Amino acid sequence: MKRDLKTLVVLALAILANGAGNLSLSYGMKSVGPPGAWTLPGLWAVVGTALSSLPVIAGGVLLLIFFALFLALLSWADLSYVLPMISTCFVVSALLGNLVLGERISLIRWAGIGLVSIGVLLVGRTGPSGDAASSSPT
Amino acid sequence: MTTFLLVGVIVLCFSFGDIALTRGMKQAGEVSSLRLAVLNEVGGRAIRSPLVLLGGALQIVAFVTYLVALSQRDLSYVFPLTATSDIVTTLAARYLLHERVTPTRWGGVVIVSVGIALISAS
Numbered sequence: 019m020k021r022d023l024k025t026l027v028v029l030a031l032a033i034l035a036n037g038a039g040n041l042s043l044s045y046g047m048k049s050v051g052p053p054g055a056w057t058l059p060g061l062w063a064v065v066g067t068a069l070s071s072l073p074v075i076a077g078g079v080l081l082l083i084f085f086a087l088f089l090a091l092l093s094w095a096d097l098s099y100v101l102p103m104i105s106t107c108f109v110v111s112a113l114l115g116n117l118v119l120g121e122r123i124s125l126i127r128w129a130g131i132g133l134v135s136i137g138v139l140l141v142g143r144t145g146p147s148g149d150a151a152s153s154s155p156t
Numbered sequence: 157m158t159t160f161l162l163v164g165v166i167v168l169c170f171s172f173g174d175i176a177l178t179r180g181m182k183q184a185g186e187v188s189s190l191r192l193a194v195l196n197e198v199g200g201r202a203i204r205s206p207l208v209l210l211g212g213a214l215q216i217v218a219f220v221t222y223l224v225a226l227s228q229r230d231l232s233y234v235f236p237l238t239a240t241s242d243i244v245t246t247l248a249a250r251y252l253l254h255e256r257v258t259p260t261r262w263g264g265v266v267i268v269s270v271g272i273a274l275i276s277a278s
Contacts (some may be wrong), residue, residue, distance in 0.1 A: 032160030056227075089202060092181040097174055098249040098257050101242055102268045108275050133267050140264030147255075 025095050025146040029103055032087035037110035039080030041118055046073030095146035102141040109134050162225040163234065167217050168242040173214030175248050180207030236273035243269055 050067045054062040068074045091100045109131050117122040123131075188194055204209050225234045244262040246265045249255045257265075 087183050089177065090187040092178045093184060094186040096255045097178040097253060098246045098255045098261060101245055102265045104206040105268045105272060108272055112275060115267030126277065127275050130271045133274060137264040137268030138273055141261050144258055
């Protein structure tokens, strides 16, 4: 029970870090702008500008935190539980893009958001580790 | 044709990367508390674990291949195809990691994958 709670808290933190990270990256990269030319020097110039943008760096750090939390989850929970649960990130990113950046969400995308939410609720019901919940009391 | 080949590489690298990361982290030990000493200890073992490093490397290969695929085709074409990796990963978790995947969990994984495909296809 205690472990289920820990899993949900770390999952929530990971999803928040991912959503905030993507938002920050997207916001920062819009002001960096697309590469002037799709050549190696052109791309390199974008990387240079991006690395001097505070929102891009903050986004990168948040995504690193996300990855660390993802690894922490895998240290005790099933991969077949964590992976679908982490997909909530897609929903959060889409909603944040809509609310904060004013990006439009099409009808098909709303349907996808609904399906991911239903799937996550189903997987959530199975608990972080399929066997530990029922059999071993460790 | 090459796009499908690239998607195959992406899906396999993501899936086996996740399998390696999971096995490595299970060996590194549970992050049992948020105390700095515990994080340091488990983190140190994780960073030195060959499986975690292999998993990280496979994720990087998958990501670079993904960028290559995106340079050829639209995001709305490539990304939904890579959503199949969740199903491949669940199969691998079942047979390689011997996780118990109940019918409820299978149902959830399939619905989530279809949902991801729809979100990115539009």
